[in-house]
Amino acid sequence: MRKTFYESCREGMPMEITIAAEKLIATETDGTLIGQIDYPFVDAAAKRVVLERVFVNPAYRGQGIAGKLMAAFVDYADQAGLTVKLMCPYAKMSFQKHPEYRRLLAPEEQN
16 A cells, blocks of 8 residues: 655645555655654554654654654554554654554553
8 A cells, every 4th residue: 555645844844754565754745755664564464563663864853753753653553443563662652642542552552
């Protein structure tokens, strides 16, 4: 599946978010990488993924990009019916900060 949509990166600058096989990739419209979330399937039949990494290009850090990527991932995971296991420290912090995200967690992650 490949899905692309646009989000504001910073001060009106558009950011293209593409959901591809086991990755969510954010780029500027010229193709410059802004950030990426990696979420490989650990059980495709059960629609279970592990959120391994949230990466933001150093040139874009400190602008709330990681939070926007997480929100986009959560929206996608919710729509796709995915169950999420957290590995990335940033993702763990984000799920703690946003209790509404916890509905996506695998049962053993909900403690």
